[in-house]
Amino acid sequence: MSDSQPSVLVVGSVAVDWVITPRAEREESIGGAATFFSMSASYLSNVRLVGVVGDDFPKQGIEDLGARGVDLDGLEVNPEGKTFRWKGKYHENMNSRDTLDTQLGVFEAFDPKLPEHYRNTEYLFLANIVPALQLKVLEQMQTRPKLVGLDSMNLWIDIARDDLVKVISKVDVLTINEEEAMQLTGEHNLVKAAKAIRGMGPHSLVIKRGEYGALLFHDEEIFSAPALPLEDVVDPTGAGDSFAGGFMGYLARGVEPTGENLRTAMIYGSVLASYNVEGFSYDTMKNLSIEKIQSRFDRFSRLTDFSKAALD
Numbered sequence: 624m625s626d627s628q629p630s631v632l633v634v635g636s637v638a639v640d641w642v643i644t645p646r647a648e649r650e651e652s653i654g655g656a657a658t659f660f661s662m663s664a665s666y667l668s669n670v671r672l673v674g675v676v677g678d679d680f681p682k683q684g685i686e687d688l689g690a691r692g693v694d695l696d697g698l699e700v701n702p703e704g705k706t707f708r709w710k711g712k713y714h715e716n717m718n719s720r721d722t723l724d725t726q727l728g729v730f731e732a733f734d735p736k737l738p739e740h741y742r743n744t745e746y747l748f749l750a751n752i753v754p755a756l757q758l759k760v761l762e763q764m765q766t767r768p769k770l771v772g773l774d775s776m777n778l779w780i781d782i783a784r785d786d787l788v789k790v791i792s793k794v795d796v797l798t799i800n801e802e803e804a805m806q807l808t809g810e811h812n813l814v815k816a817a818k819a820i821r822g823m824g825p826h827s828l829v830i831k832r833g834e835y836g837a838l839l840f841h842d843e844e845i846f847s848a849p850a851l852p853l854e855d856v857v858d859p860t861g862a863g864d865s866f867a868g869g870f871m872g873y874l875a876r877g878v879e880p881t882g883e884n885l886r887t888a889m890i891y892g893s894v895l896a897s898y899n900v901e902g903f904s905y906d907t908m909k910n911l912s913i914e915k916i917q918s919r920f921d922r923f924s925r926l927t928d929f930s931k932a933a934l935d
């Protein structure tokens with residue numbers, strides 16, 4: 624990626640996961656919202672990462688992110704503690720999962736300080752992490768980024784709702800999954816939930832629906848992006864973050880966030896997410912190419928292409 628192109632700054636978890644699926648299991652799987660986001664976005668734009676790991680974080684993770692050109696000046700290594708750990712088990716349908724364990728580790732005392740050259744980044748994504756930390760990062764920006772995106776999850780809706788609502792009020796685009804949208808608003812109808820969330824601040828909203836794709840609400844319009852039907856889903860962990868990476872990465876190429884461009888960004892998000900779920904951790908995302916991304920983009924286009932036929 625050329626240095627003259629804009630960058631996207633991401634703050635979020637960098638983690639070690641223990642992933643159990645109905646067919647396989649991986650302990651010590653490199654994960655975290657910011658990790659998946661960065662891997663994915665790195666194909667489309669320059670990426671800067673803010674996060675923290677402990678003394679146990681695999682060196683491979685740092686090497687892989689570095690090899691993708693991700694700027695890691697904002698990744699703090701705290702030798703006094705352990706990396707954030709998450710353990711999850713997927714149900715037979717791979718579309719839902721249970722969290723078996725979460726250990727905050729070095730997250731608990733993390734006080735992000737943005738390196739000087741991060742403070743004017745044009746695009747910002749506040750990936751999943753404690754909302755108070757998302758706020759701290761936003762407050763350290765010297766100029767208001769052109770576009771700020773945000774992701775969160777049920778845990779923070781439960782235990783940090785006030786901070787979450789505060790940060791939601793300051794962003795342009797919220798990406799959230801279907802159940803969380805309902806939990807956040809108390810609405811069981813997605814259109815009503817979307818209206819309530821946009822009333823909280825963001826002009827656009829992406830509701831992620833796992834294997835059913837994602838919906839974009841912007842202006843008075845709704846756009847539906849499918850997920851690619853795949854025969855072999857290996858590990859859905861990080862699909863939402865990879866989606867966000869493709870979505871923001873495309874916008875961070877400097878395109879205006881018009882309805883048309885947001886729709887294209889939704890498809891780039893879906894492309895990257897579809898690659899991510901084909902392997903554990905970010906295994907399948909670390910060796911992609913623009914050609915592969917483009918060819919899957921074309922498959923998405925075929926998936927939804929149909930002719931207008933008049934009935935006589």
Ligand code: AMP
Pocket residue numbers: 636638639640653654655656708709725751752753776778859860861862863864865
């Ligand atoms: P996703 O599948 O897109 O929801 O993202 C999964 C990633 O989120 C995993 O790699 C986890 O390490 C990370 N994660 C799980 N719980 C949390 C949490 N409470 N805060 C931040 N990141 C989390």
